[in-house]
Amino acid sequence: MAEAIKLASSNEDEERRLPRNIEAEAAFLGGLLIDNRIVEDVSIKLQPGHFFEPLHGRIYEQILKLIDRNMLVTPVTLKPFFENDEAMGELGGPGYLVKLTADGAGLIGARDFAQQIYDLALLRELISVGRNLVDDALDTSVDVDPKGQIENAESALYRVAEGDGETGGMQSFLTASTEAIKNVEKALNSGGHLSGVTTGLDGINAKCGGLHNSDLVIIAGRPGMGKSSLATNIAFNAASRWVREREEGIEEDKGAGAKVAIFNLEMSADQLATRILAEQSGISAEALRMGKISREDFRELSRASRELQDLPLFIDDTPALTIAALRTRARRLQRRHGIGLIIVDYLQLLQGSGRPSNDNRVNEISEISRGLKTLAKELNVPVVALAQLSRAVEQREDKRPLLSDLRESGSIEQDADMVWFIFREDYYEANKQPDASDEAAHARWVEKMEQVHGIAELIVAKQRHGSTGKVRMKFEAKITKFSDLADDSWGDSSYD
Numbered sequence: 001m002a003e004a005i006k007l008a009s010s011n012e013d014e015e016r017r018l019p020r021n022i023e024a025e026a027a028f029l030g031g032l033l034i035d036n037r038i039v040e041d042v043s044i045k046l047q048p049g050h051f052f053e054p055l056h057g058r059i060y061e062q063i064l065k066l067i068d069r070n071m072l073v074t075p076v077t078l079k080p081f082f083e084n085d086e087a088m089g090e091l092g093g094p095g096y097l098v099k100l101t102a103d104g105a106g107l108i109g110a111r112d113f114a115q116q117i118y119d120l121a122l123l124r125e126l127i128s129v130g131r132n133l134v135d136d137a138l139d140t141s142v143d144v145d146p147k148g149q150i151e152n153a154e155s156a157l158y159r160v161a162e163g164d165g166e167t168g169g170m171q172s173f174l175t176a177s178t179e180a181i182k183n184v185e186k187a188l189n190s191g192g193h194l195s196g197v198t199t200g201l202d203g204i205n206a207k208c209g210g211l212h213n214s215d216l217v218i219i220a221g222r223p224g225m226g227k228s229s230l231a232t233n234i235a236f237n238a239a240s241r242w243v244r245e246r247e248e249g250i251e252e253d254k255g256a257g258a259k260v261a262i263f264n265l266e267m268s269a270d271q272l273a274t275r276i277l278a279e280q281s282g283i284s285a286e287a288l289r290m291g292k293i294s295r296e297d298f299r300e301l302s303r304a305s306r307e308l309q310d311l312p313l314f315i316d317d318t319p320a321l322t323i324a325a326l327r328t329r330a331r332r333l334q335r336r337h338g339i340g341l342i343i344v345d346y347l348q349l350l351q352g353s354g355r356p357s358n359d360n361r362v363n364e365i366s367e368i369s370r371g372l373k374t375l376a377k378e379l380n381v382p383v384v385a386l387a388q389l390s391r392a393v394e395q396r397e398d399k400r401p402l403l404s405d406l407r408e409s410g411s412i413e414q415d416a417d418m419v420w421f422i423f424r425e426d427y428y429e430a431n432k433q434p435d436a437s438d439e440a441a442h443a444r445w446v447e448k449m450e451q452v453h454g455i456a457e458l459i460v461a462k463q464r465h466g467s468t469g470k471v472r473m474k475f476e477a478k479i480t481k482f483s484d485l486a487d488d489s490w491g492d493s494s495y496d
Contacts, residue, residue, distance in 0.1 A: 020053075027105045030106045036072065046114050198237060215376060218419045230482050235262055261341070261343070265346065272315055279481045327371060334381070369416070387412060416462060421459040
């Protein structure tokens with residue numbers, strides 16, 4: 001491994017003193033190239049940035065990408081990605097990849113090598129935090145803020161500590177069953193039906209028990225059905241419940257509310273805020289946008305705004321987010337604010353890690369849905385993702401969606417713990433209005449519209465934790481608000 005030793009820069013004394021083990025990095029990569037299954041045996045979250053030598057980090061990053069695509073990773077399959085790499089060229093070119101596999105030590109001690117690489121990276125990060133702390137403390141200018149420096153140092157140390165994220169691993173049945181009993185107790189204390197984060201809608205809570213930690217919930221429907229409205233309603237209900245529980249002194253782990261992060265790739269933050277204000281003030285969202293409101297309406301709007309200003313609701317309206325960027329931002333939000341519910345509107349607007357390609361869109365959607373499920377498990381919070389349905393729905397006489405209508409990928413159905421469809425019959429019935437000259441047909445249409453107007457069905461098409469079925473809700477299109485129906489007799493209906 002003489003070549004590996006040359007990789008570390010020796011130009012600066014300071015860099016030479018940083019803790020690292022280039023040989024361990026080379027041995028680990030060599031073992032990984034010989035047996036790709038080693039990556040499954042490493043329980044820590046080893047990232048490319050944990051390698052001291054940048055070239056080793058790039059090699060590891062490319063290995064992970066190929067493994068994620070279910071490809072066999074060898075020096076031969078890696079060669080095309082490093083033919084023009086300058087650092088690799090200084091070591092004789094891609095032939096260096098073969099030299100990494102010459103020593104089989106990485107096969108025997110892979111876990112120990114990975115742990116050492118990770119530990120040394122944490123030490124380097126601590127050194128960096130310490131240097132910044134000393135530099136800031138030596139600053140005696142007029143604008144110095146000692147308390148602010150302490151807060152920044154605490155935040156930096158917390159970020160380092162958060163990096164110590166061992167994942168997976170075995171749990172005893174005692175540990176798992178204790179957590180299960182806590183969930184049962186929470187459901188019991190809530191009145192016997194809510195063990196997760198509340199949706200704010202009794203019909204859905206009774207059917208699904210709320211939104212459970214580590215679950216991926218898909219809310220799907222055709223355009224105009226009210227997907228975004230339902231997600232926004234749930235976000236508001238969960239966040240306002242969190243505020244109410246804190247005021248009542250209820251412990252956070254025993255409550256049904258949550259701080260909410262909304263990643264809205266379709267609407268801007270102010271448009272989303274307008275929806276929530278319309279819902280809470282009872283004023284039409286269209287009237288708010290166009291300014292067609294009275295002074296009394298404006299006073300009501302101001303009251304609603306004041307009541308909502310402390311709502312723990314965080315909105316990210318960055319367009320064209322990649323699944324990797326979304327996961328990074330979600331982790332940061334949970335670290336800083338303790339997010340308990342994540343909503344993504346909507347799944348098909350996210351991008352995968354590769355270049356956009358129509359031919360590979362199915363694989364890209366699979367990566368995105370898998371990434372969202374991984375995020376839910378990693379942060380141990382419910383993730384609600386909205387999804388569009390294919391046009392196949394429009395071709396059928398019965399417009400109620402089916403699981404096969406999920407657009408572009410069956411992996412959405414596979415990765416989801418729950419799949420909810422929104423169906424509003426009045427949306428389709430309104431388009432069937434007959435000519436007024438046909439009095440009999442028009443009268444039948446009016447009667448039908450009176451029966452279905454403002455009624456929405458939530459179809460629970462998949463649920464790992466319980467049965468499928470339908471829940472009827474009231475939908476006020478004017479203020480984009482879903483609410484419970486007093487006479488919901490469909491709550492236990494089966495779904496075929």
